[in-house]
Every structure is written in structure tokens, then in C-alpha cells.
């Protein structure tokens with residue numbers, strides 16, 4: 720491998736592609752918001768906890784500071800245009816308010832499934848999480864850790880043990896406005912019985 724010494728401020732671009740999850744929240748007055756967030760990962764399986772990183776200048780950050788939790792939905796690659804619209808302040812999609820943005824995304828949300836925010840009805844699944852930690856590490860993003868209270872999986876894609884039944888096609892952001900999805904999956908044998 721010949722090494723290109725890249726710009727330090729673009730280092731995060733090596734951590735790609737990443738799934739573009741949808742984070743649902745509510746404002747203190749109850750207005751729902753849904754935005755794509757690729758800075759998200761599982762940080763505990765017992766209990767189930769997920770970490771998200773959200774820019775401090777976004778409305779979602781304010782909602783996470785005041786609200787008790789958030790939802791995380793997993794869109795499929797054919798929902799890219801709707802997800803791009805939901806990332807309005809990044810993609811430049813202009814609407815008068817978030818309610819209009821959600822409708823204009825063309826994606827279908829359930830507003831009653833979680834008290835924390837809307838969930839995507841037609842994706843690979845969704846989580847409803849109660850915030851158990853908020854972290855400010857001094858950067859431009861703030862972190863929220865959510866403990867999963869409800870998990871919903873698309874029955875066409877997962878079996879009763881939440882194992883994928885087929886290749887999944889989550890929407891993944893490479894960087895900026897470049898997207899991809901996962902390829903064909905395969906298995907390796909375990910080296911010892913589990």
C-alpha cells in the first residue's frame with residue numbers, strides 16, 4: 720500500500736461506509752424531528768446500549784439535552800432520497816418546519832410507537848432508547864448513550880432470533896452525498912463450539 724498523508728480534519732472519512740440511521744426525537748414542546756446520523760454504534764449488549772454523536776448546533780442536539788430518549792430506525796438503500804431530505808441542514812433541503820420535512824421525505828413514520836420520537840415503519844427495524852448518559856468531550860458533536868427499551872425487526876428480513884434471513888441492504892453513507900449498501904454476505908465456521 721502506498722500511503723497518502725491526508726488532511727487530519729478528514730480523518731473520519733476512513734471510518735466509512737457507515738449505516739445512515741434515522742434518529743427520532745421530540746422538542747420540549749413536542750414537535751417531532753427525524754434526522755440521519757451515521758455516527759452511531761452499539762456499546763453494550765447486556766444491557767443493550769447504543770451511542771450516537773450529534774452536532775451541537777442541530778435541533779436534535781437540543782432535543783436530546785431536554786428529552787428522555789431517542790429512536791433509532793434503519794433505512795434501506797432504496798430510501799436514500801427520503802433520508803437525504805431528512806438531513807435537510809446538511810443536504811440543503813429547505814422546508815418551513817420539521818413537520819413539513821417529515822412529510823416531504825416521503826417516508827412513513829409511526830408517531831405513537833415510542834414516546835421519544837417517530838420511528839420508520841418501512842425500514843429494517845427500529846429501537847426506542849432511554850438516555851442513560853450524555854457526554855461532552857469538547858468537540859463539535861455531543862454524545863448520547865441510549866438504553867434500548869423496545870426493539871422491532873422487519874419480519875421479512877430477520878428470523879425470531881433476530882438473525883438476518885437474507886442479505887440486508889441498509890443505506891450506507893460513504894462520505895458527503897455518496898451512498899452505497901452492503902454486498903453479499905457469507906459465513907465462516909466457528910473454531911470452537913459456542
Ligand SMILES: Cc1cc2nc3c(=O)[nH]c(=O)nc-3n(C[C@H](O)[C@H](O)[C@H](O)COP(=O)(O)O)c2cc1C
Nearest residue numbers: 754755756757758773774777778779806807808809
Ligand atoms: C447520511 C447523513 C449522515 C449524517 N450523519 C450525521 C451524524 O452522524 N451526526 C450529526 O450530527 N449529523 C449528521 N448528519 C447531518 C444531520 O442529519 C443534518 O444536518 C440534519 O438536518 C440536522 O437537523 P436538525 O437541526 O433538525 O437536528 C448526517 C446527514 C446525512 C445526510
